[in-house]
Amino acid sequence: MSRFLLPRFEALSPYTPGEQPRGIDRLIKLNTNELPYPPAPAVREAITDQTLCDLRLYPDPTGRSLKRALSGLYGVGENQVYLANGSDDILYFAFLAYCTASKAVYCDVTYGFYRVFASLVGAESTVVPLKEDYTVDVDALCRAEGTVFLANPNAPTGICLPLSDVERIVASDRDRVVLVDEAYVDFGGESALSLLSDYDNLLVVRTFSKSRAMAGARLGYAFASEAIISDLERVRYSTNPYNINRLTLLLGEKTVENEAYYKSCTDRIVKTREKTRKELLDLGFSVTQSRTNFLFASHPKAPAAELYRALKERGILVRYFAADERCKNHLRISVGSEEQMQVFCAMLSTILKEFI
Numbered sequence: 588m589s590r591f592l593l594p595r596f597e598a599l600s601p602y603t604p605g606e607q608p609r610g611i612d613r614l615i616k617l618n619t620n621e622l623p624y625p626p627a628p629a630v631r632e633a634i635t636d637q638t639l640c641d642l643r644l645y646p647d648p649t650g651r652s653l654k655r656a657l658s659g660l661y662g663v664g665e666n667q668v669y670l671a672n673g674s675d676d677i678l679y680f681a682f683l684a685y686c687t688a689s690k691a692v693y694c695d696v697t698y699g700f701y702r703v704f705a706s707l708v709g710a711e712s713t714v715v716p717l718k719e720d721y722t723v724d725v726d727a728l729c730r731a732e733g734t735v736f737l738a739n740p741n742a743p744t745g746i747c748l749p750l751s752d753v754e755r756i757v758a759s760d761r762d763r764v765v766l767v768d769e770a771y772v773d774f775g776g777e778s779a780l781s782l783l784s785d786y787d788n789l790l791v792v793r794t795f796s797k798s799r800a801m802a803g804a805r806l807g808y809a810f811a812s813e814a815i816i817s818d819l820e821r822v823r824y825s826t827n828p829y830n831i832n833r834l835t836l837l838l839g840e841k842t843v844e845n846e847a848y849y850k851s852c853t854d855r856i857v858k859t860r861e862k863t864r865k866e867l868l869d870l871g872f873s874v875t876q877s878r879t880n881f882l883f884a885s886h887p888k889a890p891a892a893e894l895y896r897a898l899k900e901r902g903i904l905v906r907y908f909a910a911d912e913r914c915k916n917h918l919r920i921s922v923g924s925e926e927q928m929q930v931f932c933a934m935l936s937t938i939l940k941e942f943i
């Protein structure tokens with residue numbers, strides 16, 4: 588830290604991303620919920636020499652063609668679509684627009700960035716504990732005052748709240764924004780999109796990072812009332828209107844055109860997830876009912892910290908949240924390919940013999 592940093596940033600404790608090691612070909616990487624499959628062939632063929640030459644030009648700041656494609660795919664008005672450089676940017680802009688020196692509400696066990704953004708914009712946070720079984724306390728969220736940030740399905744628990752409960756939260760106070768972060772919805776979650784026509788305080792946030800094999804391209808999108816979208820555009824045009832590069836815009840469009848390919852990828856992940864979950868249960872783990880591309884598991888006899896280390900020594904990387912009181916005996920395991928998960932389960936079964 589330099590002596591120039593303003594005091595309000597000294598106290599900031601930034602988000603810790605999952606490890607992104609080099610030489611991943613020798614690793615089984617199950618720690619940041621990426622898709623194990625590559626983008627669709629048509630997406631991979633979209634980058635030509637001409638598209639690279641065109642990089643000398645600024646991208647379209649309105650992202651009109653990609654917005655049109657998303658509006659067509661999801662049946663939402665073009666003016667109700669928002670694009671960003673990863674969905675983290677959308678979360679940040681929402682915190683900036685609605686919570687600066689105001690109030691934010693989120694669960695204790697959820698996406699770690701909500702806490703970081705709240706502290707960045709100086710929001711007063713109401714942190715609502717999940718129930719003992721890691722499900723969301725819907726009544727407490729309804730009662731709490733302030734902009735709500737709800738990951739659904741939740742991370743790192745994987746658990747999905749039914750649409751009726753999400754609607755209860757959105758309806759509990761129509762004079763506040765309820766942001767539903769649907770980063771994992773394509774793996775079997777129930778989307779809040781159908782509520783959009785009835786609630787102008789709902790903001791649904793999505794990403795191409797998890798189900799669309801584009802984490803490295805950075806592309807997030809959101810759906811909301813035209814008024815909320817215009818709030819976010821106001822913030823974006825006040826920071827960086829060219830926030831999505833030309834290549835990513837193009838790849839995003841091609842991705843939307845190849846929906847069937849991605850549906851087959853997410854179907855495969857769901858199948859592998861259920862198979863892996865059953866194997867973990869057979870090994871004595873407790874595992875939440877995940878509707879995502881990861882599993883949240885703990886073992887009564889083998890501490891998560893030691894399993895994490897033993898797996899890492901053998902070249903398998905999973906996510907371990909050492910600093911979180913309610914998660915520190917759990918592992919969050921991304922669902923990789925069928926073959927990766929077979930290796931993972933075999934390795935885990937060997938490691939467990941040291942503890943039982």
Ligand SMILES: *Cc1c(COP(=O)(O)O)cnc(C)c1O
Pocket residue numbers: 672673674675676698738742768770793794795796802805806807
């Ligand atoms: C991964 C993730 C994000 C961030 O996604 P990007 O689009 O890659 O920024 C947001 N919310 C949740 C719950 C996530 O797991």
